[in-house]
Amino acid sequence: MTNQKIGNFEAIALVLTVMVNHVVLNLPKRIISSTSSGTIVNILFITIVALVIVYLICKLLEKFPNLDILDIANFLGGKWLKTLIGILFLAYFLFTVSITLRSFSEGLKIIFFPRSSVGVIMILFLVAIVITNKLGFHAIVRSNLFVMPIILFSILFVFISNFGNFTVQRALPLLGEGAYTTFFAGTSNLFAFSGIVYLYFIPPYLKNISDQKKISLISVLLSGICLLLSVATLLFISPSAITAEETFPLYLASRNIEFGRFLQRLDALFLLIWIISLVAYLSISFSFATKVFQKLLNIKHTKWYIGLFTLFIFTFSLIPENMYQIIFIENTVYQYVVLVIVFAVALSLLVLANIKYNVIQKKKGSVLIDKAPV
Amino acid sequence: MTWPMQWQFGFDVGESERIKVTFQFTKPNSSGENTSSETAPTIVDTVEAACIDSAVNLVNTFVSKEVNLSHCKVIVFSEEMARQGISKEIYSLMNKVEVRPDSNIIISTTTAQEYIESVNPSLENLVAKFYEILPRSSEYTGFTTDIHLIDFFNKLESKSEEPIAILGTPVSESNESGGSGGSGSSGGSGGSGEGGSSSSTLPANNGIENIGLAVFKNDKLIGKLTKIETLSNLIITNKLKSCRLSIPDPDDQSKAIDFYLTLDTKPQIKVSILNGTPYVNIKVKLNGRISSINQISEEITDERVARIENSASHYLQTHILNYLYKTAKDYKSDISRYW
Numbered sequence: 055m056t057n058q059k060i061g062n063f064e065a066i067a068l069v070l071t072v073m074v075n076h077v078v079l080n081l082p083k084r085i086i087s088s089t090s091s092g093t094i095v096n097i098l099f100i101t102i103v104a105l106v107i108v109y110l111i112c113k114l115l116e117k118f119p120n121l122d123i124l125d126i127a128n129f130l131g132g133k134w135l136k137t138l139i140g141i142l143f144l145a146y147f148l149f150t151v152s153i154t155l156r157s158f159s160e161g162l163k164i165i166f167f168p169r170s171s172v173g174v175i176m177i178l179f180l181v182a183i184v185i186t187n188k189l190g191f192h193a194i195v196r197s198n199l200f201v202m203p204i205i206l207f208s209i210l211f212v213f214i215s216n217f218g219n220f221t222v223q224r225a226l227p228l229l230g231e232g233a234y235t236t237f238f239a240g241t242s243n244l245f246a247f248s249g250i251v252y253l254y255f256i257p258p259y260l261k262n263i264s265d266q267k268k269i270s271l272i273s274v275l276l277s278g279i280c281l282l283l284s285v286a287t288l289l290f291i292s293p294s295a296i297t298a299e300e301t302f303p304l305y306l307a308s309r310n311i312e313f314g315r316f317l318q319r320l321d322a323l324f325l326l327i328w329i330i331s332l333v334a335y336l337s338i339s340f341s342f343a344t345k346v347f348q349k350l351l352n353i354k355h356t357k358w359y360i361g362l363f364t365l366f367i368f369t370f371s372l373i374p375e376n377m378y379q380i381i382f383i384e385n386t387v388y389q390y391v392v393l394v395i396v397f398a399v400a401l402s403l404l405v406l407a408n409i410k411y412n413v414i415q416k417k418k419g420s421v422l423i424d425k426a427p428v
Numbered sequence: 429m430t431w432p433m434q435w436q437f438g439f440d441v442g443e444s445e446r447i448k449v450t451f452q453f454t455k456p457n458s459s460g461e462n463t464s465s466e467t468a469p470t471i472v473d474t475v476e477a478a479c480i481d482s483a484v485n486l487v488n489t490f491v492s493k494e495v496n497l498s499h500c501k502v503i504v505f506s507e508e509m510a511r512q513g514i515s516k517e518i519y520s521l522m523n524k525v526e527v528r529p530d531s532n533i534i535i536s537t538t539t540a541q542e543y544i545e546s547v548n549p550s551l552e553n554l555v556a557k558f559y560e561i562l563p564r565s566s567e568y569t570g571f572t573t574d575i576h577l578i579d580f581f582n583k584l585e586s587k588s589e590e591p592i593a594i595l596g597t598p599v600s601e602s603n604e605s606g607g608s609g610g611s612g613s614s615g616g617s618g619g620s621g622e623g624g625s626s627s628s629t630l631p632a633n634n635g636i637e638n639i640g641l642a643v644f645k646n647d648k649l650i651g652k653l654t655k656i657e658t659l660s661n662l663i664i665t666n667k668l669k670s671c672r673l674s675i676p677d678p679d680d681q682s683k684a685i686d687f688y689l690t691l692d693t694k695p696q697i698k699v700s701i702l703n704g705t706p707y708v709n710i711k712v713k714l715n716g717r718i719s720s721i722n723q724i725s726e727e728i729t730d731e732r733v734a735r736i737e738n739s740a741s742h743y744l745q746t747h748i749l750n751y752l753y754k755t756a757k758d759y760k761s762d763i764s765r766y767w
Binding site: 164165219221291292294301306309310312319 | 525528529530578581582585586
């Protein structure tokens, strides 16, 4: 699999895909409801924090070129730690795919298919995911690179087209409910940068490993800009309407776009773009889940268990009984899962692995020094 | 499958149920069947129900195709209903994905049913086009403003601003009472202020006119603004695109001078607290082109121009002050957005 190397643009698009898809879903709503008018400052703050964290991750990964986090776990604690971390990330990928799939399908059901079963909508997505995964990782990454500029343009277009509807004063007071909420409590909004998770897995796939730092920083910076644009759009139009409605907040913003009497109701077009983008995102996460599974069990062929995973995701997606539970899982549970696994666990693992690496190097060095006089 | 095109619906206070909802549809395929000179026929249906969803359900029982609100352009509330409070309906409408946030909110001085039944788009073949163009006429009349559902909802939720809506009147009604916006209030008595554009001189082909604004305090209607007060609101909120205004000739009060007005710069608003009371200072800069006067331009001296300028400034200042006092003191509703 590692023969399928990916270029810098493909890698950047890979990390960005998580952010843009969650931006289309309920991420801005969650952030605005937690920091109100201080959201703009909060986004700027967490983007800086995310950039610092990513820089740290790149530094920590420097000593393990071409190794992913499972290899590093293997180095740190042997097979048992590799298995533990593998299961953790496998569960993470399956969880995110399941909940994102259900959430988006519910949104589509509300907007276009009120009388259709959500299961049918999910099956259509799952069929697409299975087909793309059969085509292979490289095909998915390439497709994602193709879709990414379109979706980024759609977010920018929604922002620019809504200029006329903006009330910039809605961002006042700048610190919202106070400095504590905006900066300290608001740090939990770091979960928005969950795309960082791919940075732990892409090193073996990069064509040029020396560009890893550049890729990571650019992708996180672009994610921050993308989040800022979408949150600003929603905050300046109508924060109350966004928190009141169950559908995708950016879709609500796109419904306000009109250019005179000639160009109206572009929302359906945006939804089509976002559907394609979501398929790309789900396929990538699904692909990483299968790769982790493959690595854990040392399986050569991936094809047979794709169906198994699809069934698992479908079943898991149907567990939440109502929209309230989905929103709770998507906003609250997902937030803590990201903060714990992507930031706390993975970063700690990298730090410990670096300490172990340094200790080993020191021992090797000391042995050499000891031996030198002899 | 063709859905009946549903262009507007209105809310009245119900007799046997809480609300009476009136729907206006265009006959499916009617636009295709008619010749270009004919206006597409519309159907008006009214039902009484406890809420909007129940009303739609009821309508669905006697129309052969499912009603879809996604084409709705205008939402009309009767004055009686608006005075009782319309937050429940506004929240319901905002929660309905199919209702578009750019639908216009109109408060009818009569019942919503009467307003909808009076619609007669004589210059348009399609009702939809009529509903799109009508609120936008405020860009060149200054008689009302384009208020959307989302604007109304935002202001309803806002702690610093109160909602406003378009004031609509069936023309027969406005003729009887001498004009909706201008009647019975200070702005109307100015006469020359709205002189050349008096509603009573309009041919009653459209059947409705949207002149003036409905002022709310929270979700309840508390008052109405005349044409000149609406113009004052547009000037202060920086929403005036252009309009025509008639003022008395300073040299001959029996005559009028017509202006084509546009905003020169955004109004500068400064608010300070004096003795615990907010003191609002508004600096307005307008461009006025004299569009009709009883002299040819070569005969107008600089002194005469200065007198006309002063007269126009004084005229507008008086009406803006009246508007501000009316909304602040009488209505206690902040619709001017001093920021």
